[in-house]
Amino acid sequence: MRPGLRAAAGGGEPGPRPASGASRTAxxxxxxxxxxxxxxxxxxxxxxxxxxxxxxxxxxxxxxxxxxxxxxxxxxxxxxxxxxxxxxxxxxxxxxxxxxxxxxxxxxxxxxxxxxxxxxxxxxxxxxxxxxxxxxxxxxxxxxxxxxxxxxxxxxxxxxxxxxxxxxxxxxxxxxxxxxxxxxxxxxxxxxVDPELYRPEPREALWDLGYLGTYGEDRQPVLDRLLLEPARRWREGRFAVAGAQYPRELRWPPNVARMEHLAPPQHASYYGAQRFALNATRADMVRAGFSPSVRLFEAGACGTPVISDAWEGLEEFFQPGREILIARGADEVLRLLRELPEEERRRLGQAARARVLGEHTxxxxxxxxxxxxxxxxxxxx
CATH class of the missing domain: 3.40.50.2000 (Glycogen Phosphorylase B;)
Structure with a gap:
């Protein structure tokens, strides 16, 4: 696309008047x-x-x-x-x-x-x-x-x-x-999150746990601990990782489906095919706390329950145990994947979606x- 190409709609012209309660047009x-x-x-x-x-x-x-x-x-x-x-x-x-x-x-x-x-x-x-x-x-x-x-x-x-x-x-x-x-x-x-793009798309569960995110050197140990290690230990389980820039030499367990970049219109379908979605946080964000990943809100809006690593301030965005699940290692992840009742799993997804639509759009x-x-x-x- 050449420099200076304008958007197909709008072109910088004034849009509709501000909604009720909005500030003056800017x-x-x-x-x-x-x-x-x-x-x-x-x-x-x-x-x-x-x-x-x-x-x-x-x-x-x-x-x-x-x-x-x-x-x-x-x-x-x-x-x-x-x-x-x-x-x-x-x-x-x-x-x-x-x-x-x-x-x-x-x-x-x-x-x-x-x-x-x-x-x-x-x-x-x-x-x-x-x-x-x-x-x-x-x-x-x-x-x-x-x-x-x-x-x-x-x-x-x-x-x-x-x-x-x-x-x-x-x-x-x-x-x-x-x-x-x-x-x-x-x-x-x-x-x-954009609730028009991220919404429940119920489909057959292809994976027990999935992750969506670009490769990060400081985030990879979390992904290894909370997804790859469970995959290595539970060979009957089904896992997926989607994202760009992962090193070619990285070795994936055979029960981990690997996808390159997924465009946003494909995300809802991807989340809908997961029983649980993983949130893995970069080391700098963990140290700072109060740094929610957009994947938390995307998966939540799709009604897919999230298993997350722990960091300070997480409870400001989701209530642990009711709207999100916290895991610190492979043992906890495997227990959630294999033992959490299906009714509770669905309730968690519904609660997360309600929280996202109420506060995080x-x-x-x-x-x-x-x-x-x-x-x-x-x-x-």
Missing amino acids: DIVLLGLSITSSWGNGHATTYRGLVRELVRRGHRVTFLERDVPWYADNRDLPRPPWGRTELYRNVEELKDRFTRLVRAADLVVVGSYVPQGAAVGAWVLEQAGGTTAFYDIDTPVTLARLARGDCDYLTPELVPRYGLYLSFTGGPTLRHVERALGARAARALYCS AAHRARALEGYLAEASGGGG
Whole structure:
């Protein structure tokens, strides 16, 4: 897709008037890692849901995405049907084409992992006439990289200049970002789920336990402990792992089905074929706590009960034992897979779905962002 291609619908024109209770209509610019491709990243699904709900609530939204080869070759939504999507080849082109847009916007958001994000952020902060925000979809990773001095999408000097620091991680990390890095207002804007895309699709159970996620070196030990080891020990069991970038030399037990990248429209069917879904958390996220994975909300919205590793703050999102199951090792996983009554398994899935629809959809996050924008604007953000 060539740079500058507009979305098939909307084209940046005003959408419907804000829904009842919505804030005033705003012009919003999002500069994120990707909205057109979910290959190898969890950012796209978050942005897609957020942009759609903001447009539904009457806001004018433009998403600016760096046109890079690995996403260009794997675009599962090349023409997002909400708002306006524009691609740019480099920072110079970004400045040439979109300075006026950034100056006129009520809110400009720069996301984590944007290529040359520090340079992009510095430009936004110099040009923006409204509220600015950094949206950290990888907060614990970002903080670790800032401490090491190897973060190319944010610098310590930029943090206090943003009006808002929006974070996938909540809890004590927010206060740390304010105290240690000088953020003006650190606020949680967690990942979410699109209930129109993620909903129950009952089908024959193909797997006892499945996992969906891109390979992560620090997450692989959790996957090994909670899925691969149970598979090795229970040869009659059926397991599945779907996701990109796993090393070719990695050896999988014979009862583990292996799939490469699954596009979001395939996720509900995948979850529907699992008796249980596994949530495996990256080490940085475990240390920080209060860092829910989008897979928790996706599986929950599909009514598939989740077995998760343990981390601080999990109970803020799901009630252990009633809406989610916690396992610390292969023995606990195998006991749940082999001994939990079917009626209890179904009840867990239903309870998780109710919790997700009540608190963790993209619509909830859009309303939260409106509130943060009103707060920052009122305070001169």
